[in-house]
Ligand SMILES: [Ca+2]
C-alpha cells in the first residue's frame with residue numbers, strides 16, 4: 030500500500046531501492062558510513078523509516094551481516110534470508126520487537142487520523158482487522174518481530190519499488206492525454222481561419238522541438254565520454270570506466286543507484302529540452318530521463334537489485350552494446366504514449382466528471398435562487414408589518430391629541446386647530462417620520478394581533 034507520502038516525482042538522491050547494503054563495511058568503521066546513508070537513502074516508501082531501522086539493527090548482528098554479504102537477490106526475495114533471523118542475538122531481537130511495536134503504534138495513529146477525518150461518530154475501532162491493509166509487517170502478531178515480518182517487509186518494499194516506475198509512466202500518460210484533449214478543445218473553439226493558423230503554428234513548434242543534436246544511447250561509450258569530457262572536464266583520450274564509476278558514485282557507497290544514474294543523462298536531455306522554449310515540455314523531459322535509466326538498468330543491472338555495482342558496470346563496458354548501441358529514440362520520435370482509443374476513454378471520463386460537476390453546480394444554483402425568493406418574501410412581509418405598526422401608532426397618537434384638546438371655541442363653535450388637522454392628515458398618509466419608524470421597528474412588545482386588526486382597515 031502507498032499513501033500520500035509515496036515517492037515524489039523528484040525523489041531525493043538514493044531513492045528507490047531496498048537499502049540493503051550487502052557489502053557493508055565492518056562494524057568498527059560503520060558510524061560515519063551510517064550517518065552518510067541516513068542522509069542520502071530514502072526509498073520514498075511510507076514505511077521507509079521502519080525499513081531502514083530494521084536493516085540497520087540487523088546489520089549490527091555479526092551472523093546476519095555475514096549472511097547478508099553472501100546472500101544473492103533471490104535469497105532475499107524468496108525469504109531464505111528471513112529464516113536467518115532465528116539465529117540472531119537476543120538483544121537484536123529485542124530491538125526489532127521494539128521497532129515493530131513502534132511501527133504498529135504509528136500505523137494505529139495513521140488509521141485513527143484517517144478515521145477521525147471521515148467519521149464524526151466515535152465508533153469502536155477494530156484495529157486488528159484494519160491493520161491487515163498494511164502489507165509490510167505481520168499484523169497478527171503485534172508484539173514481536175518474527176521471520177515473517179522480515180520476509181513481508183522485503184517483499185513489499187521490492188514490489189512497491191517496482192511499481193513505482195509503472196505508476197510514474199501511468200501518471201505521464203494521463204498528463205499527455207489531458208494535454209492533447211485541451212489542445213483539441215482549443216482548436217475546436219476557433220473559427221476555421223484561426224484554427225488553420227494555429228495548427229500551422231503548432232506544427233512549426235513541433236518541428237522546431239525535433240531539431241536537436243543527436244542523443245546518445247544511455248550507457249553507451251559515446252554517452253559516457255560526453256559526460257567525462259563536458260561535465261567532468263576531463264581529457265577524452267584518458268577515458269577510464271573505473272574512474273568514471275568512482276566519480277559518479279556521489280555518495281560513495283560503491284554502487285550507482287537510480288538517482289546517480291539519472292544524473293548522468295542531464296547532458297543528453299539538455300540537447301532536447303530547454304525550459305525557455307515553448308515547444309519543450311519539462312514533464313516530457315523527466316519521462317525521458319526515467320526511460321533512459323530503465324534502458325541502462327536493463328543492460329547493466331545483472332542481479333536486478335536496482336543498483337549498479339562496479340563489477341556490473343565494468344562488465345557492461347565489454348559488451349557490444351557499449352560501443353555500438355541500438356539508436357536511442359527520443360519521445361518525439363515515437364508514437365504517442367497512448368492510443369486513440371485510450372484517449373477517447375479518457376475524454377469520456379472527463380466528460381462524465383464535467384457533467385457531474387455541472388449537475389452539482391445547477392442544483393446549488395437552484396437552491397440559491399430558492400433562498401433569494403424566500404428572502405424577498407420575508408422582506409416584503411417585514412415591510413408590511415412595519416407599515417401596519419406605524420399606522421397603528423399614528424392613529425393612537427391622533428386619538429390622544431383629539432381627546433386632550435377638544436376643537437371648540439369659547440362659545441361652543443368649532444374652531445380651527447392647525448396641529449390636530451396636521452396630525453390627522455399625516456395619519457392618513459403613513460408612513461410618517463423615520464424616528465417613529467425606528468421606534469416601532471425596535472419595539473418587540475407590539476402584539477401581532479393588533480397588526481391583524483389594522484390590516485383590515
Ligand atoms: Ca552511490
Ligand SMILES: [Ca+2]
Pocket residue numbers: 329330331332333334335336337338341
Ligand atoms: Ca545490480
